[in-house]
Amino acid sequence: MTRPVSRREFLNLLAAAGGAGAAVKAGSALGLLPDSASASTLDLTAGNGRSAIILGGGLSGLTVAYELGKVGWDCTILEASHRCGGRIFTVRHGTLIDEIGNRQYCEFDDEPHLYFNAGAARIPSTHRTVLGYCKELDVELEVFVNENKTCWVQDNAMLGGRPVRNVEYTTHMRGFMAELMAKAMTETEMDAPFTDGEAETLLGMIRRFGDLNEDDVYRGSFNAGYASDGFIEHGVQKDIIAFRDLLKTRLGMGLMGANEGETGPILMQPRGGMDRIIDGFLRQVGDRVNYRAMVASIQVRDDGVEVAYDQDGSRRQVRADYCFNCIPSHLVTGFEHNFPADYVRSLKYIRRGEAYKAAFQAKERFWEKQDIYGGITWMNNPSRQIWYPVAGIHKRKGVILAGYDFSGGMYHTRMTQEQRIEAHLTDGEKVHPGYRNLVEKPVTVAWHRMNHMLGCAGYWTRILDGAWSAEDEAMFRLLQAPLNGRHYMIGDQISKHAAWMESTLQSAQWAMNDLDRRLRDMPA
Amino acid sequence: MNPRAEASDRLMKRTWILTTFLISIAAGAVAAAEQEPLDDRYCVTCHGTDGRGNEGVQAPRLAGMEPWYLRRQLENYRAGIRGAHPDDIEGLAMQPMAAKLTDESIQDIIEWIGNWNYVPAEDTISGDLEAGRALYQSCATCHGADAEGNEALGAPALAGQNDWYMVTQLRNFLAGYRGVHPQDVYGAQMRVMTTSLSGENDINDVIAYINSL
Numbered sequence: 096m097t098r099p100v101s102r103r104e105f106l107n108l109l110a111a112a113g114g115a116g117a118a119v120k121a122g123s124a125l126g127l128l129p130d131s132a133s134a135s136t137l138d139l140t141a142g143n144g145r146s147a148i149i150l151g152g153g154l155s156g157l158t159v160a161y162e163l164g165k166v167g168w169d170c171t172i173l174e175a176s177h178r179c180g181g182r183i184f185t186v187r188h189g190t191l192i193d194e195i196g197n198r199q200y201c202e203f204d205d206e207p208h209l210y211f212n213a214g215a216a217r218i219p220s221t222h223r224t225v226l227g228y229c230k231e232l233d234v235e236l237e238v239f240v241n242e243n244k245t246c247w248v249q250d251n252a253m254l255g256g257r258p259v260r261n262v263e264y265t266t267h268m269r270g271f272m273a274e275l276m277a278k279a280m281t282e283t284e285m286d287a288p289f290t291d292g293e294a295e296t297l298l299g300m301i302r303r304f305g306d307l308n309e310d311d312v313y314r315g316s317f318n319a320g321y322a323s324d325g326f327i328e329h330g331v332q333k334d335i336i337a338f339r340d341l342l343k344t345r346l347g348m349g350l351m352g353a354n355e356g357e358t359g360p361i362l363m364q365p366r367g368g369m370d371r372i373i374d375g376f377l378r379q380v381g382d383r384v385n386y387r388a389m390v391a392s393i394q395v396r397d398d399g400v401e402v403a404y405d406q407d408g409s410r411r412q413v414r415a416d417y418c419f420n421c422i423p424s425h426l427v428t429g430f431e432h433n434f435p436a437d438y439v440r441s442l443k444y445i446r447r448g449e450a451y452k453a454a455f456q457a458k459e460r461f462w463e464k465q466d467i468y469g470g471i472t473w474m475n476n477p478s479r480q481i482w483y484p485v486a487g488i489h490k491r492k493g494v495i496l497a498g499y500d501f502s503g504g505m506y507h508t509r510m511t512q513e514q515r516i517e518a519h520l521t522d523g524e525k526v527h528p529g530y531r532n533l534v535e536k537p538v539t540v541a542w543h544r545m546n547h548m549l550g551c552a553g554y555w556t557r558i559l560d561g562a563w564s565a566e567d568e569a570m571f572r573l574l575q576a577p578l579n580g581r582h583y584m585i586g587d588q589i590s591k592h593a594a595w596m597e598s599t600l601q602s603a604q605w606a607m608n609d610l611d612r613r614l615r616d617m618p619a
Numbered sequence: 620m621n622p623r624a625e626a627s628d629r630l631m632k633r634t635w636i637l638t639t640f641l642i643s644i645a646a647g648a649v650a651a652a653e654q655e656p657l658d659d660r661y662c663v664t665c666h667g668t669d670g671r672g673n674e675g676v677q678a679p680r681l682a683g684m685e686p687w688y689l690r691r692q693l694e695n696y697r698a699g700i701r702g703a704h705p706d707d708i709e710g711l712a713m714q715p716m717a718a719k720l721t722d723e724s725i726q727d728i729i730e731w732i733g734n735w736n737y738v739p740a741e742d743t744i745s746g747d748l749e750a751g752r753a754l755y756q757s758c759a760t761c762h763g764a765d766a767e768g769n770e771a772l773g774a775p776a777l778a779g780q781n782d783w784y785m786v787t788q789l790r791n792f793l794a795g796y797r798g799v800h801p802q803d804v805y806g807a808q809m810r811v812m813t814t815s816l817s818g819e820n821d822i823n824d825v826i827a828y829i830n831s832l
């Protein structure tokens with residue numbers, strides 16, 4: 096059995112957290128705020144007919160074509176696939192999912208709200224560059240619901256596998272945690288770290304945080320939801336779930352965390368699918384894209400860059416003054432090239448992620464009957480999550496995310512399509528009895544097997560979310576800098592925060608700004 | 620057939636399949652707009668330009684690989700005879716990609732790849748050539764003195780293959796990640812042969828020697 100934590104030890108933990116908080120300088124939060132969402136931090140000098148060849152029609156490649164095009168550059172995009180957008184990929188009626196060894200065509204009904212964002216899905220309100228381009232390119236946005244406490248939490252290890260509402264879980268857990276904190280606060284032998292006034296405020300917050308009664312004891316709360324009534328008649332409080340039972344699931348760590356990922360700010364999504372952003376760019380630069388053009392060779396010269404690509408069965412050549420390359424680094428290493436050894440070493444160093452997503456079309460919006468509108472159910476099984484759509488509220492059908500393995504997605508990636516579907520049906524059944532019969536038309540996307548992608552994001556550090564070593568940093572700088580002044584690697588792979596469009600866009604802007612500065616410094 | 624001529628052949632084939640496909644789905648629910656690609660020629664996405672290997676995804680050189688060896692490996696992958704061991708990381712990546720290949724697709728891929736020009740891979744590994752030569756003597760029995768391979772014995776050419784790939788495979792054989800499936804007859808033979816190598820130094824030396832051939 097594990098040793099219980101004494102109140103004293105718990106308090107020490109609290110004190111340690113307080114110390115960290117105090118270290119945050121009050122002033123830093125009051126720094127000057129930059130302008131609200133605007134796409135361009137760019138003020139590029141006229142292109143004067145200079146040419147750029149852009150490798151890959153990912154978001155960063157399109158951005159470069161768009162921005163340089165504005166100031167008179169001659170841009171060409173080479174895109175290996177039949178579509179642009181790369182990891183911005185919305186699956187709807189008829190979409191080809193070009194996964195190697197598992198090609199699928201999406202059979203969702205042909206309606207605007209029946210789509211699935213298989214790659215990027217969420218835009219935090221703090222991602223100003225993304226929002227700026229949405230504004231500039233007329234991409235209509237709507238609010239995306241990420242955390243919804245009406246959704247479920249399910250773990251076979253907790254309560255015999257019975258799902259509980261997120262709001263029940265978190266309210267009770269807060270109650271129990273607040274009880275511990277309040278008791279610790281009122282211990283007389285404590286060396287008071289606060290003034291009386293501060294202590295009183297803090298205690299008040301702890302009581303409210305956990306809905307404690309006047310004796311600083313948690314006896315359940317209406318905030319966990321009503322067992323019945325609550326409008327015309329007095330509501331009946333739900334039974335409390337024992338602390339011990341709640342501790343049976345490790346999901347609690349995620350649920351009690353401040354914000355999952357970047358989801359503290361409100362989140363948004365383009366109405367109709369994330370690829371509306373790609374459409375927005377293509378309205379501007381669509382005629383610059385050469386599809387089904389697979390880059391085969393990159394030769395960086397002193398006066399430009401020569402690129403060879405395969406199209407319609409033959410190898411073709413193009414040449415341009417400058418080159419911007421958003422092709423995933425692990426694919427670039429397979430091209431013919433004349434890169435120096437340290438550049439290649441850095442390209443090879445970036446690790447590819449393994450994210451995996453799956454979705455079903457639901458024959459009816461069964462979650463709405465359970466008061467769920469948008470948000471995420473958490474499960475302690477390999478499918479991990481179910482996302483309910485905001486799109487199409489109260490319509491007949493909807494598309495739900497049936498599984499999202501955001502790290503170590505090889506579990507599903509290696510499966511056959513049939514095995515994947517069965518896995519999600521079995522997992523989802525634990526939360527929604529009858530699930531198997533409520534859903535249809537599955538699609539699955541294993542990024543590690545997607546043609547021309549073979550990964551979901553590039554990771555530099557060898558420790559997830561860990562600190563960068565000096566070596567990581569040096570290799571990053573090397574790849575960020577233009578090779579021979581001519582070839583720029585771009586995309587979120589050249590950022591410190593992979594797997595976000597904001598990093599992708601900022602990386603493209605960094606490269607354009609860098610080139611612009613160099614061009615301005617060049618003797619005429 | 621050279622790759623260019625082969626490609627135009629492929630184009631014709633595509634057009635042909637496209638036509639049949641359109642007819643066959645005419646009554647189906649899915650729009651035909653994105654019905655492509657229609658073959659299974661995905662190899663270069665992973666295996667690099669002209670199939671010369673890509674260390675970035677640990678995919679070896681296919682150009683110059685013997686058609687009979689290609690077929691055996693594709694069939695082994697498809698059947699789960701290769702790439703099923705949980706520690707064979709690269710094999711596990713390849714296996715599901717091959718799982719659904721039809722006999723026709725395998726034939727098509729072999730006809731396509733089997734014609735790519737042999738270009739030896741770049742050396743990335745060095746070692747003690749003398750020690751490597753001594754170790755290689757037992758390999759030479761099957762793979763040939765110049766590592767040119769021997770179809771009759773089912774042993775592929777090693778010369779020109781990516782050295783990092785050969786290192787991985789030797790490690791896998793030694794550790795029992797490859798060559799342990801009951802139906803992997805040649806793999807089992809190879810596994811027995813690798814037991815003469817003791818550890819990383821031997822692996823490096825013997826691969827360095829193969830590089831020198």
Ligand SMILES: Cc1cc2nc3c(=O)[nH]c(=O)nc-3n(C[C@H](O)[C@H](O)[C@H](O)COP(=O)(O)OP(=O)(O)OC[C@H]3O[C@@H](n4cnc5c(N)ncnc54)[C@H](O)[C@@H]3O)c2cc1C
Nearest residue numbers: 151153154155175181182214215216217390586594595596
């Ligand atoms: C599962 C998942 C969830 C995500 N969620 C979010 C999210 O919620 N919010 C968010 O902001 N971001 C999210 N992202 C990240 C976001 O999708 C990426 O940051 C962004 O799309 C990367 O764009 P990029 O310009 O780097 O190019 P990529 O999208 O990587 O595009 C590369 C392009 O290169 C092409 N290409 C490959 N090989 C060749 C070749 N040989 N020749 C020519 N072209 C080639 C590809 O076809 C592709 O079009 C998510 C990503 C994934 C995978």
